[in-house]
Amino acid sequence: MQNENYVALLGTKGGPAIRPGSTMPTSSLLSLAGRQIVIDCGLGVTRGLVDQGVQLRDLSLIFITHLHSDHYLELGPLIHTAWTAGLQSRIDVWGPEGLDAYWDSFLASMKADIDLRIEDEGRPNLREMVRLHTIDEGTVIEGPDLKVKAIRTIHPPLVDCFAFSFEAAGRRVVFSGDTAYMPALAEFARGADLLVHEAMLESAIPALLARIGYDNEKLKEHLFRSHTCAADAARTATDAKVLRLALHHLLPSDDPDYTQQHWRDAVAPHWDGMLHVGTDGMRIDLD
Ligand SMILES: [Zn+2]
Ligand SMILES: [Zn+2]
DSSP: OTTOOEEEEEEOBSSSOOOTTOOOOSEEEEEETTEEEEEEEOTTHHHHHHHTTOOGGGOOEEEOOOSSHHHHTTHHHHHHHHHHTTOOSOEEEEEOTTHHHHHHHHHHHTHHHHHHHHHHHOOOOGGGTEEEEEOOSEEEEEOSSOEEEEEEOOBTTBSOOEEEEEEETTEEEEEOOSOSOOTHHHHHTTTOSEEEEEEEOGGGHHHHHHHHOSOHHHHHHHHHHHSOBHHHHHHHHHHHTOSEEEEEEEESSSOTTOOHHHHHHHHTTTOOSEEEEOOTTEEEEOO
């Protein structure tokens, strides 16, 4: 199982709040050429990885697209849990500027427990096991068996929000990160085996705003300025000539009036390739 090439969508809802019946915020697992790469660490990432059969002590590479809580709230708990699950080697975490402050504060908040486990259980020093790297646009990793690139997306008011391209074993997978419709993403994703794109179902947004029920105009403006309608995600996939399109970070994600078929109908006029409308735990085979 360790050598299969696949993407598992661990959490597929857009936004941080969960309610009874909700799916979970954003996190994904990319298993490529024997490597297991975590992309975003929204609430539920640890459970999601274990459900995929991942041994947390084997984690070594984590990427965070941006500093909205639905993408990094569980980063510290994931790494801490991997440590208690027997982690012995280094974890490299790549993310935007400011992630180091989160990590330092997480370590400080758990000082009592971390000191105790080092002292009492003889565990290695967690503080020395995690290396944080600040991402900018361009090449992130240029290794013989893994290439990672990043570009900035359109996700105001944030500036440091990134899309990632991962390439290994002759396969390439692109994650859009959170973004408004961005034609330049098609160039970035050109010819990829899979594009995992965030998506919003335009026809369902009025009902979503009505349910939330506060300052609708402001939230509506935020949604359309910072996120992508399913039809535009489909356009990007077609322009990029990717092999498969997966939608995640779904808005809405928990409205029973809107089903897989609504998403498929929104995409159909603009994309006729393989489509995966994300559900938590969905595996997309890359072989
Ligand atoms: Zn988000
Ligand atoms: Zn965001």
